[in-house]
Amino acid sequence: MKFAILVNEGPYQHQAADTAFNFTKAALEKGHEIVRVFFYHDGVNNGTRLTTPPQDDRNIVNLWSELAKEHDLDLVVCVAAAQRRGIVDEDEAKRHGKDANNIAEGFRISGLGQLIEMGIKADRLMAFGD
Amino acid sequence: MSDAAKKFMYVNRRAPYGTVYALEGLEVVLIGAAFDQDVCMAFIDDGVFQLKKGQDTKDSNMKNFSPTYRALGDYEVTKLYVDKESLEQRGLGEDDLMDLTYEDEDDDYNEKPSIRIVSRDELADLMEQQDVILNY
Numbered sequence: 001m002k003f004a005i006l007v008n009e010g011p012y013q014h015q016a017a018d019t020a021f022n023f024t025k026a027a028l029e030k031g032h033e034i035v036r037v038f039f040y041h042d043g044v045n046n047g048t049r050l051t052t053p054p055q056d057d058r059n060i061v062n063l064w065s066e067l068a069k070e071h072d073l074d075l076v077v078c079v080a081a082a083q084r085r086g087i088v089d090e091d092e093a094k095r096h097g098k099d100a101n102n103i104a105e106g107f108r109i110s111g112l113g114q115l116i117e118m119g120i121k122a123d124r125l126m127a128f129g130d
Numbered sequence: 131m132s133d134a135a136k137k138f139m140y141v142n143r144r145a146p147y148g149t150v151y152a153l154e155g156l157e158v159v160l161i162g163a164a165f166d167q168d169v170c171m172a173f174i175d176d177g178v179f180q181l182k183k184g185q186d187t188k189d190s191n192m193k194n195f196s197p198t199y200r201a202l203g204d205y206e207v208t209k210l211y212v213d214k215e216s217l218e219q220r221g222l223g224e225d226d227l228m229d230l231t232y233e234d235e236d237d238d239y240n241e242k243p244s245i246r247i248v249s250r251d252e253l254a255d256l257m258e259q260q261d262v263i264l265n266y
Contacts, residue, residue, distance in 0.1 A: 006264070041154055080157060084150075112161040119262040120136055120165065127265060 003027050004035045004122035006115065008129030010042035011060040012053065017046050020128035021063055028071050036074040036118040037064075039107075041129070044087045047077040049104035061104045068106030075107045076114045136261040137168045142177035144266065147192045152180050155266030156198055163205035170209035171202075172253060178216045181227045181245065196228070203232030203244055210244045213253055 005024050009016035024034055039046050051061040068075050077087055088096070089103040103109065119125045140159050146152045162169060173181060180199070187194040202210070210230060217223060230244040248256070257263060 040158075041150065081154060112158055113164070115158060115264075116138075116162040116165045116167070119138065119264075120167065125262050125264075127263075129265075 001027075001124060002033045002035050002122045004118035004125040005037040006125060006127040006129075007037065007039045007043035007046060008041045008127060010045035011051065013042065014129070016128040016130070017043065017060050018058070020126075021060065021067070023126060023128070024073075025067060028067075034071070034073055035122045036076055036114065038115045038118060039075070039077045040081055040112075040115065042085065043129070044077045044082045044085050047075065047082070047104050047107040048087055048102045050102045051104075065104050065106040073106070077103070077107055077109050078115070079109050079111055082109055135166060135168045137259060138162060138170075138262045138264065139257060139260040140169070140171045141257075141263060141265040142171060142173050142180055143175045145176040146180045146182075146185065146196065147187060147190060151266040152177070153193070153195050155264070156195065158264060158266075159202070159207055160198070160205060163207055169207050170211060170256070171207065172211045172213070172256070174213040174216050174253065176216075176220075178212055178220060178222060178227075181210070181212065181230070182222070183226060183228050199228060199230055203230065206232070208232040208234075208242075208244050209246065211246050211248045211253060211256060214247050214249055217247070 005020055007017055007020045011017040028034060046061060046064060053059055064075060067073060088098055088101045089109050090101050092109060093101040142152060142155055144151045185194055185196040224247055227245055231241045232244050233239040234242050
């Protein structure tokens with residue numbers, strides 16, 4: 001089955017990010033296809049490489065980056081939500097005159113159209129959040 | 131609308147201010163309109179407050195985005211289902227909601243109301259028919 005994954009909550013604050021990750025990993029292991037993972041609302045905070053959790057805790061951002069590398073996943077952070085919350089890649093940083101960027105490996109910033117498109121392409125869109 | 135169009139429902143469950151969900155949810159609806167799908171919105175629980183007339187956010191320093199709902203008709207988002215029970219529980223009636231309309235291109239562009247007050251059973255049936263439900 002083709003799944004689209006929507007992550008609406010930030011890491012650590014809310015279990016939704018963990019559950020979305022575990023679901024995505026399990027679906028891939030069962031041979032399903034992940035059309036895209038889209039990060040919206042505070043979910044965009046899953047895409048900053050500056051995340052530094054205590055060493056004895058899981059690093060959710062790195063888990064996503066590793067899974068993306070292994071399975072060639074498309075991890076998309078919503079540009080409008082990201083701008084509000086200070087998640088920027090190199091292009092965005094340049095465009096808005098910021099002195100740094102913080103997007104994590106394997107993530108890319110794009111528009112909300114990517115959310116609608118994955119809903120059209122997938123058999124099921126799974127949303128994680130409240 | 132193409133035959134392959136999917137049925138999308140945007141479910142709004144939260145008050146317009148206090149959290150960003152309503153504002154960012156509306157942004158998805160506006161962008162989604164470009165994709166020519168079969169779209170509707172549902173307003174339940176505190177989500178019914180999003181449609182309330184006369185919103186004034188001056189004292190709270192929040193951006194009043196309620197005028198944007200008036201544009202939905204122009205984006206061909208013309209089915210706004212409002213849960214009757216949620217309205218009643220909050221002491222609201224249809225008269226407390228904004229007059230949202232659209233021009234019906236299949237009926238000589240007559241102006242028609244976008245808001246439809248429905249029961250929970252009707253909403254449940256509508257949800258059953260959807261392909262994609264996005265929930266804010």
